[in-house]
Each structure stands twice: as C-alpha cells, then as structure tokens.
Amino acid sequence: xxxxxxxxxxxxxxxxxxxxxxxxxxxxxxxxxxxxxxxxxxxxxxxxxxxxxxxxxxxxxxxxxxxxxxxxxxxxxxxxxxxxxxxxxxxxxxxxxxxxxxxxxxxxxxxxxxxxx
Amino acid sequence: xxxxxxxxxxxxxxxxxxxxxxxxxxxxxxxxxxxxxxxxxxxxxxxxxxxxxxxxxxxxxxxxxxxxxxxxxxxxxxxxxxxxxxxxxxxxxxxxxxxxxxxxxxxx
Numbered sequence: 001x002x003x004x005x006x007x008x009x010x011x012x013x014x015x016x017x018x019x020x021x022x023x024x025x026x027x028x029x030x031x032x033x034x035x036x037x038x039x040x041x042x043x044x045x046x047x048x049x050x051x052x053x054x055x056x057x058x059x060x061x062x063x064x065x066x067x068x069x070x071x072x073x074x075x076x077x078x079x080x081x082x083x084x085x086x087x088x089x090x091x092x093x094x095x096x097x098x099x100x101x102x103x104x105x106x107x108x109x110x111x112x113x114x115x116x117x
Numbered sequence: 118x119x120x121x122x123x124x125x126x127x128x129x130x131x132x133x134x135x136x137x138x139x140x141x142x143x144x145x146x147x148x149x150x151x152x153x154x155x156x157x158x159x160x161x162x163x164x165x166x167x168x169x170x171x172x173x174x175x176x177x178x179x180x181x182x183x184x185x186x187x188x189x190x191x192x193x194x195x196x197x198x199x200x201x202x203x204x205x206x207x208x209x210x211x212x213x214x215x216x217x218x219x220x221x222x223x224x225x
Contacts, residue, residue: 043219044161044219049212059212060212061213102149109159
C-alpha cells in the first residue's frame with residue numbers, strides 16, 4: 001500500500017487549496033478513503049471520508065460546507081478541495097485507506113498546509 | 118460523538134519492560150477500536166484493529182484487549198524502536214471517527 005499526497009502550501013485565510021493523494025499497491029476502487037489531519041494542539045483529527053463509488057461522503061463538523069472530498073478511481077486518486085480556509089485548518093493532512101471496517105490501515109507521508117496571512 | 122481518553126499521557130519505561138496503555142471510550146464501541154504507533158516525522162502506523170487483531174506485519178509483541186468501553190494495548194519487552202506515541206481510534210459510532218489524545222512511551 002502506497003499513498004502519496006501532494007498540494008502542500010501556504011494559503012491565506014479565506015483562500016483555497018486542493019490536496020491530492022495517489023494510491024498504488026492495492027485496488028483503489030475497492031476501499032473507503034479518508035483524510036485525517038494532525039496538529040500539535042489537537043492531535044489526530046478525522047476530516048472526511050468517501051465511499052468506494054464516491055456517492056457517500058462524510059465530514060467533520062469543523063469543515064462541513066468548506067471542504068469537499070472526491071475521488072477518481074480511473075486515476076487511483078483521492079482529493080480534498082479546501083475552501084474558505086481558516087487558521088485552525090493549519091495541519092499536516094494525511095490520506096488514509098480504510099481497513100477492517102473503519103480503521104485506517106495505510107497512510108500517506110502527509111502534506112503540510114499552513115493557513116496564515 | 119465518542120470521546121476516547123488515553124492514560125497515562127506519558128509512560129517512562131526501561132528497555133525490556135512490559136508496558137500497558139489504556140484507552141477508555143465515553144460509550145460502548147463494542148470491539149471497534151484500533152491502535153496506532155507514530156514516530157517523530159512519520160505517519161501513524163496501524164498496529165491493532167478490532168481491538169485485538171494485529172495488522173499485517175505487526176510484531177507479536179503488540180497485543181490488544183478489551184471491548185465495550187475499556188481497552189488496553191500491551192507491548193512486551195519494549196525496545197528502542199518502540200519508543201513512540203500511541204493512539205487509539207474508534208470506528209463504531211461514526212461519523213465522526215475519533216482518536217484519543219495519545220500516550221507517549223519514552224525512555225526512563
């Protein structure tokens with residue numbers, strides 16, 4: 001299982017950013033995928049999850065209406081469109097693959113997003 | 118939302134010791150609990166899921182027990198490579214999937 005995130009960067013409050021995650025080593029279209037973020041203050045926080053077919057999605061309350069998770073199974077890719085970002089969205093963002101019914105069994109290396117003016 | 122409380126926050130141990138980490142859920146989560154290990158600068162790594170099933174490639178020195186609201190992760194004969202932060206995570210009541218705040222295992 002290999003997951004490689006991209007899209008790190010510095011963005012101003014209110015701005016937008018898209019994170020990508022390319023998967024390999026497994027049949028991407030067979031798995032739920034998620035985004036999890038981490039900060040020193042809040043620790044690990046689940047952000048969003050998407051079903052195999054992309055038709056079922058869930059978000060943590062803090063990002064609802066601002067972030068959109070999507071996937072392209074033809075490209076083995078997972079995305080997180082971040083809009084209206086806030087300083088509190090500053091974190092390392094990981095993509096993760098579901099295993100065992102809801103655990104996160106494979107993680108990317110993480111990509112740093114800094115929201116600052 | 119299920120709140121997971123890990124204890125202690127920090128555990129200071131000597132190499133070779135056996136350590137037990139605790140994770141308590143604010144409501145029953147049956148056996149839908151996972152444990153992760155995270156080393157500095159690295160992503161978390163799944164150790165245990167289903168409260169007691171080791172993930173692929175995980176050493177038998179790691180074992181998980183518990184169900185309902187009380188869970189433990191035991192590490193037998195802690196070695197230098199095991200010093201890290203350990204997190205629990207529940208996936209019974211979702212969304213949201215939730216994590217504990219972590220237990221740091223450090224060298225005494």
